[in-house]
């Protein structure tokens with residue numbers, strides 16, 4: 001089936017600067033942000049097999065869930081438009097503030113039907129009977145969980161690691177990845193690689209259980225997971241001057257743009273670990289640029 005013209009494999013770029021040289025770490029960035037302008041990064045990896053499965057089941061409509069600034073809703077709306085699926089977004093409605101976010105405006109432009117629900121109702125998003133109710137009300141759509149994170153997502157993420165295996169001719173010692181729902185971290189883990197996951201949200205401790213559960217459901221030979229919960233910078237979608245300064249520094253050094261919600265926090269955390277002697281000399285790390293640049297703060301452009 002015609003998936004939206006992704007450029008694969010994405011480049012694996014080696015990064016060298018005063019920090020990596022000082023600690024003797026070999027660091028690469030897997031540039032999944034370059035997959036596609038609107039269906040970028042881990043969202044494309046996670047959607048691919050979900051959408052193939054939807055086709056297989058003969059579904060004409062995709063229903064999924066997200067907040068007002070969800071990169072997953074954005075990517076689903078764009079992919080649905082390319083692939084002729086109707087799309088429905090169930091949106092947590094309480095935090096809309098003044099009017100619609102640019103993310104939601106984009107979703108509507110791409111034909112997504114938005115249903116706003118209360119914070120309370122949104123909490124039911126994974127409950128079987130709630131999903132059954134939504135499906136019968138909305139014409140039996142194929143349902144993709146929040147963030148795209150399902151067993152199909154992991155299969156798509158594993159393909160990213162197969163690309164890296166071929167590009168490096170070996171497995172890196174670790175992957176570093178930002179975590180929101182943990183689906184991307186779980187997919188890397190279920191490929192057999194070791195994962196350093198950096199929570200983009202405050203109180204991200206629950207992610208450990210979620211990531212391990214998702215990965216175990218694939219019954220693959222899993223790598224080891226280490227979760228870091230301290231690099232949230234006041235919470236999901238929040239940021240501090242220190243974080244923004246790091247993103248600017250990284251771009252100056254490497255001409256790679258990070259954003260402030262996920263990838264900036266992950267790389268800040270990774271650099272902090274390097275500076276604090278966390279890694280042995282000779283360690284090889286692949287940090288995954290999971291995309292999300294449509295949500296970049298204008299002041300970072």
Ligand SMILES: *Cc1c(COP(=O)(O)O)cnc(C)c1O
Nearest residue numbers: 071180181182183184262290292
């Ligand atoms: C959604 C997103 C993540 C989080 O991915 P999960 O699989 O939900 O943990 C990380 N980075 C970017 C840029 C994202 O858009």
